[in-house]
Amino acid sequence: MEKPHETDERVSQTDKAFEQAAEQPLDRRKTAILGTVVYEYIATGEPVGSATLTQKYNLGISPATVRAELASLDEEGYLDQPHTSAGRVPSDRGYRYYVDRLMLPETLTAQERERIRLEVNSASHQLDSIVDHASHVLSSLTRNIAFAIAPRLSTQVFRHIELIWLDDHAAHIVLVSNLGLAAQKTVNVQADLDAEALVHAANNFNQHLQGTALRDIDLEALQRLACQTPLPADLLRHIASILAEHSEAGIEGRLFSEGAHNLLDQQEFRDLRKLRAILDLLEEEQTLYQLLHRSLLAEGAKVSIGRELPTADMSECSVVTVPYKVGDSNAGAVGILGPRRMQYARLIALINCMADNLNALFHGDASSTPRE
Amino acid sequence: MEKPHETDERVSQTDKAFEQAAEQPLDRRKTAILGTVVYEYIATGEPVGSATLTQKYNLGISPATVRAELASLDEEGYLDQPHTSAGRVPSDRGYRYYVDRLMLPETLTAQERERIRLEVNSASHQLDSIVDHASHVLSSLTRNIAFAIAPRLSTQVFRHIELIWLDDHAAHIVLVSNLGLAAQKTVNVQADLDAEALVHAANNFNQHLQGTALRDIDLEALQRLACQTPLPADLLRHIASILAEHSEAGIEGRLFSEGAHNLLDQQEFRDLRKLRAILDLLEEEQTLYQLLHRSLLAEGAKVSIGRELPTADMSECSVVTVPYKVGDSNAGAVGILGPRRMQYARLIALINCMADNLNALFHGDASSTPRE
DNA sequence: CGTTGGCAATCGCGCATTGAGAGTGCTAAT
DNA sequence: ATTAGCACTCTCAATGCGCGATTGCCAACG
Structure with a gap:
């Protein structure tokens, strides 16, 4: 309690x-x-x-x-x-x-806490899925819009890479960090791909990069390791870009939002133009991303109300955000967007519970029951 | 022309x-x-x-x-x-x-055709991404809701499987068919996973299942091949279920829809209750899936108007669907949902163009320019 | 001096009324 | 068979009215 x-x-x-x-x-x-x-x-x-x-x-x-x-x-x-x-x-x-x-702090029911725990842990090892599930369950529990960014990998450590030959010009890359599955992508390359060479290069990487921080692996490091293998240059560039876009604060494909249809029920959005403005904001992702990014700088849940928000279109909304940690530093954040007339205490309790679960999960302690 | x-x-x-x-x-x-x-x-x-x-x-x-x-x-x-x-x-x-x-058939502009072609091919080798992109570009070009199902794998052939060890109780499975990347999933298992055993089992599968139709690979077949390897039974069950859920007409995770916000602009949805009804329908997926599934039975684009549609909630909508082929038989379908007052000729042209692109892609002829 | 009951004043909202405009259906003439 | 003319119908937007909710003020009270 x-x-x-x-x-x-x-x-x-x-x-x-x-x-x-x-x-x-x-x-x-x-x-x-x-x-x-x-x-x-x-x-x-x-x-x-x-x-x-x-x-x-x-x-x-x-x-x-x-x-x-x-x-x-x-x-x-x-x-x-x-x-x-x-x-x-x-x-x-x-x-x-x-x-x-x-406001008085609210306590969640056991069902709610359990639902969050289950949902978050159901997708363990798949970073994107985890935050996707997180925003899904939050939007469903709050009947508002929930959004989240997947954790940056800067603090994570290389564990394994797999290069899967698809055809002469395509390969599938699976990157596993110390926290579990980190990233996966299918890439197309110009030069001819050799299946043997891919396996060989992957082995090489796996041997030599073990334990290296992901942010320290750049294109040169990869090139050095692959110099004996006939690996196309653009494949290496693709691998490097996967690492870069996840350790930098890149947006693309990293923001998940859910529950826009919930706004239909809110009486403050009976006006279709306001609704439209908010939906356009979601589409753009820029503003939401900015909010989450801001939230990384401080600890704990943060509430932004009406005109405190960066966009005039959101002047009738409020947002609750909370960062979550990977290891010891903030690596991602979750947010809830709704009308100013929102149940702040409840939303804060929910989002804190979510942060606790994510924190526990990213400490490798996925099955433990977090505080409260 | x-x-x-x-x-x-x-x-x-x-x-x-x-x-x-x-x-x-x-x-x-x-x-x-x-x-x-x-x-x-x-x-x-x-x-x-x-x-x-x-x-x-x-x-x-x-x-x-x-x-x-x-x-x-x-x-x-x-x-x-x-x-x-x-x-x-x-x-x-x-x-x-x-x-x-x-109605007079409409011809698309070169830009439109090119945009569809690029979008579809940008995600080549990733079946889920392809249909996701397909519905995305269709919704954007038509300003309606677009939806699609990923191709069933029943006609596809096993080419490669990769079992990646994540930790003692989790593995990542990547399945590659003759068409490219078919499925990927992270699974949790009870028993302890051995990294060596995973590699070994994958090798075994890759040797013996080469060229087998995916629908013919069932749990027994997997068990037979893995009998020498100490592979947990539930891992095998997970693999089998990946195969099953993609060759059967399973829904979950296979339906993609996009562009619900476009309905806000349509004057026929100024009434929020109607809008709500349609959004709920999207959420449920059942009805859309049924429409696409029906579309698999025939060739070519099909238009369903108002009360011809299965649900009363859709009586003021129309839907255009088209199946696409993998090999010689229909394996998936794409649809567009909008108000009855839709630009039928244009939508049919667009969706046919999309089907052509998908058909070409799934014939391995990804880069060719299909018939207009 | 803070508090209270009473009361006139204000304003939004719902409702009925009204007039303009758009479109029809009918009829008689061509 | 086609057309012009015309009365009729119905929606929509604007207008005005009355009700109810709420306030702000004031005078009285403890």
Whole structure:
């Protein structure tokens, strides 16, 4: 079981410096009211008025007093009013205050934890599949969009390579790192491929590269090892590029996202143009990748709300991200994208659970039950 | 260049028998009017009235006469009227008549043909990637949903297998058929895996299964070959299941679909519930698979319109499918799903081009330029 | 002085009404 | 058989109205 404050600690506070006045804590009553408004709005999706607030929650004060406090919170920028005769809705700042200080950490059910564990471990040894499964299960559990990047290989170590002859101009390359299956690719080459030579070269690599960090293997290293074997130059280039694109921060084919159809259910996306904008963003991958990349720099789950996000198109969304480690350093990240009105506590619990599972998996300790 | 009637021949007429009266050709003038209405409606999306018809097209008759004919076509079931004071819209039967008899075959631009060719061949030797690319390029060119199944392996022949040791309880299996890379999978086993034994067993398989049809390799055959090697029973079962699930009509992991976001642009899906219904259908895969499977039974492109489709949810959609061959028999299929108001001629041309490319590819003649 | 009940004022939303426009079907004339 | 004319029907967008929800303010209260 998590202690009440653990989640707060694990939520990165790096953005706090940019928040103009969030460090000034609100007085006790304002705090209670703001928290209740955010909670109620997240639950119902309807703007919250003073009547609802006093009827559904036992605040011990009258609607009139609540109104005064609401007006004050509105003025200070924690709440918005869609229009004069409507209730209040949290602003970015209101959500931020709620996430940083008010919300109670949520605990997952055993089924949920188990489902995450199973899904992540079902694809063990296939890095791409793992993150694919990870985003799949997260999108299904949260009914939001989940996305993830496969781990960079920079910290991983060469264990095995296999070069499979397909025909005179094509070979299949399978690269295995210390963590399991790292990469695989079919490549076409100009020159004629000799099946024997492929086996021979693979043997050579396997003997001499054993234990080398993948980032240290470049084209020259490969050429040196293959100088006795009649291996086409472009095949070597392909192998080198597999290594490079996985240790560098290359995007292509490394980003997985899932669950776009979930947005259809969210009432905030009834407007098709907004929906379209988000889908285009997914297609482009650039923005999501940037978010995940940012998340690599710090520890723990990070929440980005509305205009804190890099794109104006996402100003009505929030994103929760968390990095995961391979060995001792962050190597990849997972994120959840949904409307600002999302269940932050639950999503943070889920994504932390996911990170724990991934961390355990990439420590070679795939079957252990992680914390909590 | 295609001759004017070629497309007609290539459109399978198998469903004709079920069409109650489509075989009765309409008279010349009705034909012209029906064709124009369908053409105009596909182009604009607006119900077509007698005025538009006489103004935009040179029919040589007055609006009043056109109205009489429209009323008659309406009565015979070729046209529908959204409401009394609107123009006419094609019914399923109207579209069917148009597709079977009226529409002019379309020719693709050189860019389009080249784009398909490049995309399909860019992933040569990786069966899954090929169909994935195929549906990707089709969805992008048509702005509809494209879907495809990877070829069954029943007609393919064993060429090579590789068993790669990952750790004591995991191995990566790569299966290569005469057509190139056929399947790959990472499996977990209970018993301890020995790296030497894996290499040995793979060698054994490679020697003795060379040239065997994949569908003829069952668990017993594998056991017989591996009896001298200490290979865990569940590893053999995994290998057998890879063979089985690809030669049988297994669904899982074999269906690729792409381009769901394109539906957002279609005005007929402004209603979110309809959109949702279609997305759920995609998720389930069952219906799409069934459509493709049906398509394997006949030759050439097949169009299914509205209620001709198996599900009521698709009654406002149409689907174009085409099988492709491996060797001499149909082994897979590609489809395009969109609103009934789709550019049938263009989609048929595109999908036929795709089938031609796939056919050429799976004849080992990957680089040749297929018939337009 | 903080809190509260009362109350007028404001605004969005749903609903009925209305008028314009588009298209039809009918009929009588050619 | 074809056509022009015309009354009719129906949708759609705009308009206006009343209801309900909520607020902000004020005066009274402890």
